[in-house]
Amino acid sequence: MMDMFRRAAADFVRHRFLHGTCFLTVSLSVFIVSAFGLFLVNAGELMDAWQQGVRITAYLKSDISGQQALALAGELEQKPEVASVSHVSGKEGLEWLKEQIGGQTDLLADLSENPLPDALEIRPEQGLTGADAFDALAKSVSARAEVADVEYGRNWLHRFYGVYNLFRMTAAVMAVLVIVAIMFIGANTFRLILYSRQEEIEITRIIGADETFVKYPLYLESILLGLCGAVAGLGLLYAAFLSVIPRVSPGGLLPVFQIRFLSLGWILMILMASMFVGWVGCWFTVRRFLRI
Numbered sequence: 001m002m003d004m005f006r007r008a009a010a011d012f013v014r015h016r017f018l019h020g021t022c023f024l025t026v027s028l029s030v031f032i033v034s035a036f037g038l039f040l041v042n043a044g045e046l047m048d049a050w051q052q053g054v055r056i057t058a059y060l061k062s063d064i065s066g067q068q069a070l071a072l073a074g075e076l077e078q079k080p081e082v083a084s085v086s087h088v089s090g091k092e093g094l095e096w097l098k099e100q101i102g103g104q105t106d107l108l109a110d111l112s113e114n115p116l117p118d119a120l121e122i123r124p125e126q127g128l129t130g131a132d133a134f135d136a137l138a139k140s141v142s143a144r145a146e147v148a149d150v151e152y153g154r155n156w157l158h159r160f161y162g163v164y165n166l167f168r169m170t171a172a173v174m175a176v177l178v179i180v181a182i183m184f185i186g187a188n189t190f191r192l193i194l195y196s197r198q199e200e201i202e203i204t205r206i207i208g209a210d211e212t213f214v215k216y217p218l219y220l221e222s223i224l225l226g227l228c229g230a231v232a233g234l235g236l237l238y239a240a241f242l243s244v245i246p247r248v249s250p251g252g253l254l255p256v257f258q259i260r261f262l263s264l265g266w267i268l269m270i271l272m273a274s275m276f277v278g279w280v281g282c283w284f285t286v287r288r289f290l291r292i
Helices: 002-014 016-051 066-077 090-108 131-142 154-196 198-206 212-248 264-291
Strands: 056-060 082-088 119-124 147-151
Touching (some): 016 264, 056 131, 066 119, 119 131, 131 154
Antiparallel strands (some): 056 119
């Protein structure tokens, strides 16, 4: 085992330019993919935090009495996707509007009667996610005969999810392209190394040495390259994260949300994936070369 490590270390020194090029490629590739992953993780948490504040407001028809409104609220609370329902009378709604406009209450002074209808404020369950789920709940509420209109920021919700899904698709495509690039560059790196050691390999075959003498040090090199490149890429991303995060924190908009770096699980997954992809590229090259 120690001999294999010594031979791998000697190979790193002997072909430092090839290994350096491969290392830089892996580092930049991991940086790009991890940056997309970091965005998606935080965007997902941001949407979860934002959705906790989403409310569906059902405006009731003018001929609906207070008792009928409370009865409807009780029925809607029985839905599994509804956490709670609050009845807001037209009078309460007008008082809230006056508080919001502050010193401009003179704008409402000429009103002969309250123009605001009674409404039900529906708070969805936290497990309700996705624009389609909110659409379905709003549609079921608007179908009630007592409801005149429903408002829940549908356009904003769909735009937000549209952008998020676009980035998810982009990240998936980027991940595939980066994996192919790492495998291709890694395979070519080890192909050049094998060609430079062709005489040594021929001699080992003549004296009857096992091919593991050639394969295993290269496998070890590919795994170490994948590991070191991934560590460097994640380190670069963390440095960028620390320098950028104070400028983009949405704390003022969503106090309950904090931008976080990738979790330990994500980091371990990226490290393992980088090592595995590096090994696969080397394995294909060695397997093909030793057949020649």
